[in-house]
Amino acid sequence: MTRYVLQRLFGMLTVMFTVVTIVFVIVRVAPGDPAAVMLGPDATPADIDVLRVRLGLDQSLPVQYLYFLAQLARGDLGHSIFLDMPVAAALLDRAEPTFFLTVFAILIASAIALPVGIMSAYKRGSFFDQSVTTLTMLAASIPSFWLGLILIQVFAVRFGWFPVAGYGGPDASFLTRMSHLVLPAVALGVVSSALITRFTRASMLDVLNDDYVRTARSKGMGEFRVIMKHAFKNALIPVLTVVGLTAALLVSGAVVTETVFSLPGVGNLVVSAVLRRDYPVIQGALLVIAAIYVLINFGIDLLYLMIDPRVRY
Structure with missing residues (x-):
């Protein structure tokens, strides 16, 4: 190890x-x-x-x-x-919106993708599976900024449930600021869920017909326990990899979404620096984003040790 x-x-x-x-x-x-x-x-x-x-x-x-x-x-x-x-x-002043936006987006993406991907693999070839395949292809092809504009028009302008843009004033409470992140997080999470769903489905299909799954069923073990404890646990490493890569990409790729929602995050700072040709900021942002990307991947590699003991050897 x-x-x-x-x-x-x-x-x-x-x-x-x-x-x-x-x-x-x-x-x-x-x-x-x-x-x-x-x-x-x-x-x-x-x-x-x-x-x-x-x-x-x-x-x-x-x-x-x-x-x-x-x-x-x-x-x-x-x-x-x-x-x-x-x-x-x-960068530190702009880190809070980007950090929470990434966390919320990856939680939304995982909450959608993991159960849907597992169920799609379990019901392979069914109408549900075919519908999931179609919807994931559609979600993967939708630009996050376009989905963000639709969400603004429906849930912010028409219904008034969420703020249209911004991150609240200087004296805004934490909950008020988080409410500004709901729509952009949903926009990023829905688009990101497509890739995670497809990887979850593919990984589950690889293990559902393995011998240890059939053995667990033959012993009379409940179907839910078979799927979650034996199948999903062994299919988790590829899924964990794509979730980590998605989180890293969200940190570096939320530039357009932050601009659409006028969020004072790192992405917005980078756009402003590019327009002003503020090279020290561009240089520093690239290094920090690269460091975050590498650290996330390193954390995923360490999680492999906890999920699959074979990695230790």
Whole structure:
């Protein structure tokens, strides 16, 4: 088990080192002078030179790279040009909406996908199974922003059950802020449930006809216990993998949905940084999202040890 964990840690560190290097190279090889691009066409040569020195762009690339690594080792992601604040602080200020939106979306997706996928596999070839297959294909093809607009029109504008957009005022309570996340979470959760449903169904079909399932039934064990304890437990690793990947993708892919619902999350911050060409924010956001992605995958690898003892060997 120790070897397994060490291998995953080494893989995680390798991926992060690769991401850090790619982000460094992308910013440096972008057309034009990054300092001039950040400051805009009205900047004077003196202002550009000051920013170049501040960002270390006047040094050679190897020196810049070493400085960049040392900066990251201290937890310093840089300083935003337009926000005039550390990038880490800017990301932290925007983290709450994105975090809860991702959590709610993955809970909604799992609540829909797991029981539907299990039942679809159990009733393979039935009308229910065919309907689920059709609906998952439809859900997978629906853009989340379009579904979000429909939800706004129906449940926010027509019925007035939920806020149209935003995240509440500065003095808004926690429940008020969470109410602003219901519609975007449903939009993301419904679309994400399609992939999880298909993986759950496929994984369950692989194990339902195995010998240990037939043996459990022959011993007179209840059908629900057979499905959940023997079949689903052994089909859980592929399902857990796709759930984790979906959660990681939601963290990095909720940009459009946050924009549609005017949520002050990380996605909205990244869009604003791209429009303003605030490279330190873009660079810091890419690194943080990549780190979250890698950590989620590492957590999934550790959960494998709890689900399937064979992984330990």
